Amino acid sequence: MRSRIEDVAEAAGVSMKTVSRVLNHEPNVREEMRQRVMRAVEKLQYRPNLSARSLAGQRSYVVALIYNNPSRNYLMEVQSGMLEACRASHYNLVLAPVGAQKQRKADDMKAVFENFSPDGVVLIPPLTDDEVVLEYLEAHDVPFACIAPKQAQDRIGVNMEETRAVQELMAGLIALGHRRIAHIKGPPAHGACQWRLKGYRDALRKAGIEYDPALVVAGEFSFESGIEAAKHLLDLKPRPTAIFAANDDMAAGVIRAACERGLSVPEDVSVCGFDDTPIARHIYPALTTVRQPTAEMGRLATLQLLDRIRNPEAGAMVHVEHTLLFRESTQPPTRR
Amino acid sequence: MRSRIEDVAEAAGVSMKTVSRVLNHEPNVREEMRQRVMRAVEKLQYRPNLSARSLAGQRSYVVALIYNNPSRNYLMEVQSGMLEACRASHYNLVLAPVGAQKQRKADDMKAVFENFSPDGVVLIPPLTDDEVVLEYLEAHDVPFACIAPKQAQDRIGVNMEETRAVQELMAGLIALGHRRIAHIKGPPAHGACQWRLKGYRDALRKAGIEYDPALVVAGEFSFESGIEAAKHLLDLKPRPTAIFAANDDMAAGVIRAACERGLSVPEDVSVCGFDDTPIARHIYPALTTVRQPTAEMGRLATLQLLDRIRNPEAGAMVHVEHTLLFRESTQPPTRR
């Protein structure tokens, strides 16, 4: 049978409460007591019962990842980073997909809280700026951390300097000799859309290249939307010599559309993406892209959240670094 | 404040225990009582407190997915299917990655049970046939369900007729005119390796084609291992006219290796994979493959597990159907 806190107390010759204090790192315990307790814990292989602890302590030791239709890879990465942080603190991770429609979303949020009573929540785009979700969290005073929110003011979580990352990527393209560079945007609900577009425009301006709205088209972050957008761009005369898609899935779509038109990448058109998902390496030619440390972002966001759960004043918006990856899908434009 | 079972009992004018009976679908409750209770539950928006329920009932309402280094996509799909089944039964899903080394794996298993006390476990390859894991589960009498185990005897969970699926895929290749078909195997620890190899050999035999061991090489299910294997196969003289890789990631590796050698797919060599992961559609040319309903398998395995948790006699090994997908990466062999 599993040992209880009472057994530990007895073995250590102290009261239950003292054991509890030690286990929860509460103050007011003499070092000698602490050691005695720790020895007993070790000896009896004691582990607190999560249910009992939750019931008495009025918290669930659960952190929820609330999401809505993100890219599978992105989700997987964030999740694995969160998992790491959660395990270290003996928290449990609950995955909470919510619907897209307003009412459905509200119902799903409610269900998550009724079922699991998470002590805190991590939000990923596009939910980081979702009215329904934020209202619910604020109304119920639930601590939450955001990954790459559009609006970072007064938030805790993780951010990357996406605008700067795109500027650097674009600068690389321009250094190769490209002047006519197209861009496929992400969905406006993602902060990514605006940051990446801004980076694109900033880089053009800095290089003294005029911004041409005809070269910027909307995408939905999906492979299919990349194909559609590329079809349009590849028919332009003169054709752009490079296409920067706001994520890798769309960039993969661009490569496919180019192939279908008998164009080769990068000879006829250079392509680059963003994120460095596995497809970037697996596709031919391998994608030039920006690596975003997604798992690490999940881990850091969770750490900030756990800090805030313990102390409502704690937690901050932290930053992570990107990495530029120039691979096979880009080269200097060919003279025609 | 959240209402408790006591409040419901009072509102319905019955005892707590009667409410508990209704909520847990226990027998021995008059229909009239049941309705009265349900109305009160509705009115008070009552939801049971998970922690209290777990503590009193000695179960966690947690199901763990135990895995070790599977393909990201596979994991994601299984997980989303499990999530669906779990939510429907108000169970919680815990993700439990475990180490590869023997000791580490045992420690990780122990930690999962100490932290979350799952009521049951779902296993995916290659852990479905792992000695350490199975011993632990059996020793502790933990209900578990398996997805695609090598050894299905006396197990519950889900299986697909992989051998037949591969036979059909191969028959398609043979019908296109291929005779010299190579195969890249999966890692032996996966049942998939043996089933798929068997399908390959059976199909050859049925078509009266002699089995040539030189055409069968080992892979590790990774993109990189696909490249390595393909390099070897593409150097063979005469070159195989088609390559069947045991999963999509390796097939993508084959396509990359072919491209790097200046060979085109499917003109110079046809390629097919297995699983229908997203990359199969995103790569150029799109992969001929076999669709495995992975999410559905996760869902069904979980349902079997939940049945067994409720009743140690219940649960079975169920089967799912595959789908053949002939896409761009295969065509009749070119006369040279």
Add this chain to the structure above:
DNA sequence: CTGTTAGCGCCTTCAA
């Protein structure tokens, strides 16, 4: 078929 009682294992409050 329904109700009463006694915990499940821990934390909180308050007293020492």
Add this chain to the structure above:
DNA sequence: TTGAAGGCGCTAACAG
């Protein structure tokens, strides 16, 4: 700095 008692919300065992 430490301990004792009560209760978190629910279910199990046993009566009625």
